[in-house]
Amino acid sequence: MSVPTIREVRAFVVRGGGGDYHDQQGSHWIDDHIATPMSKYPNYRQSRRTFGINVLGTLVVEVEASDGTVGFAVTTGGEPAAWIVEKHLARFIEGAKITDIELMWDQMYRSTLYYGRKGLVVNTISGVDLALWDLLAKWRKEPVYNLLGGAVRDELQFYATGARPDLAKEMGFIGGKMALHHGPAEGEEGLRKNLDILNDMRNKVGKDFWLMQDCWMALDVEYATRFSNIAWNEMGLKWTEEALPPDDYWGYAQLKKNAPKGHLITTGEHEATRWGFKMLLDMECCDIIQPDVGWCGGITELIKITALADAAGVLVVPHGSSVYSYHFVITRHNSPFAEFLMMHPVPDQVVPMFTPLLLDEPVPVNGRLKLDDKPGFGVRLNPECKLSRPYTH
Numbered sequence: 001m002s003v004p005t006i007r008e009v010r011a012f013v014v015r016g017g018g019g020d021y022h023d024q025q026g027s028h029w030i031d032d033h034i035a036t037p038m039s040k041y042p043n044y045r046q047s048r049r050t051f052g053i054n055v056l057g058t059l060v061v062e063v064e065a066s067d068g069t070v071g072f073a074v075t076t077g078g079e080p081a082a083w084i085v086e087k088h089l090a091r092f093i094e095g096a097k098i099t100d101i102e103l104m105w106d107q108m109y110r111s112t113l114y115y116g117r118k119g120l121v122v123n124t125i126s127g128v129d130l131a132l133w134d135l136l137a138k139w140r141k142e143p144v145y146n147l148l149g150g151a152v153r154d155e156l157q158f159y160a161t162g163a164r165p166d167l168a169k170e171m172g173f174i175g176g177k178m179a180l181h182h183g184p185a186e187g188e189e190g191l192r193k194n195l196d197i198l199n200d201m202r203n204k205v206g207k208d209f210w211l212m213q214d215c216w217m218a219l220d221v222e223y224a225t226r227f228s229n230i231a232w233n234e235m236g237l238k239w240t241e242e243a244l245p246p247d248d249y250w251g252y253a254q255l256k257k258n259a260p261k262g263h264l265i266t267t268g269e270h271e272a273t274r275w276g277f278k279m280l281l282d283m284e285c286c287d288i289i290q291p292d293v294g295w296c297g298g299i300t301e302l303i304k305i306t307a308l309a310d311a312a313g314v315l316v317v318p319h320g321s322s323v324y325s326y327h328f329v330i331t332r333h334n335s336p337f338a339e340f341l342m343m344h345p346v347p348d349q350v351v352p353m354f355t356p357l358l359l360d361e362p363v364p365v366n367g368r369l370k371l372d373d374k375p376g377f378g379v380r381l382n383p384e385c386k387l388s389r390p391y392t393h
């Protein structure tokens, strides 16, 4: 069988914004006084948009093969990511065989080492990588999960991230994770408020439902140690997520030692590549790693990250990212459940994560989801969304 080559790679942004889940307007739980690394500055405390969480916007990468098959993927990165794709990465993609994803990944990563390694550059490489998997699977007329070794379970099981774990419980999710509202700069009063919110929620959901707390890099070791001990002992908090800035591996190692037995320390949402995760694993920083497949290097890299975690006895529960993580999670023994990010503003109903940009995006029913066998990641770009291509090559 002759394998097509890649004719063109194209990078788009969504005109007029949109597509980025952080880009919510009005009162939305996702931007309601959530603790962040910027919370020490009172001017940037109320809303994450004030410090620019939404400045990048969305990146859409399309790859078109010589036989006309088109693969695509959506992640963050916006215009600067589009520039990197068009002006730098395109040379490693165009003309390559669509089966040669490892080769393309290695060339993208090595050629950007002098300004990349993590952050926006690996986020951009991830977008290209996901588009390449979509293309290969569409050409083979198979779902991506078949290319990753096949499903190891019949369906995905989800916990919900949002402000209302009590409603998530009614909707059939196995747990609920809330954002933390007050950082260390808000002192004892802030800590009390954080614990009160958790306590109220524990009373609403009953004693056995999983409750988790996402701290979005906002804490320090001392605060996170106090918080996790009280929250575990008094409210049965299952895990404390991303308590510290991602570069503080030493802090995470200390926090994991300080955390009460049975309580889990999780992190990795803003970590990238096998080497970043090797640091977390070797230094025994956490019990669960949470790579975002659209940021950590794509599926090609997540395969390697997950193998390292498996050997270390650490679970991999990827951050959000919808179909891009679902197709992966269903194929891995050490990813027993998945995250569903509640995009409804309250949130009192389940809505697709990438609306309006994606069509056919599956959502959990009763906290569970069977993946269908549509080719690729099984989603389409919504033609109503206006894409613009800011750079060409």
Ligand SMILES: [Mg+2]
Pocket (backbone or CB within 6 Å): 214, 216, 241, 242, 269, 319
């Ligand atoms: Mg998180």
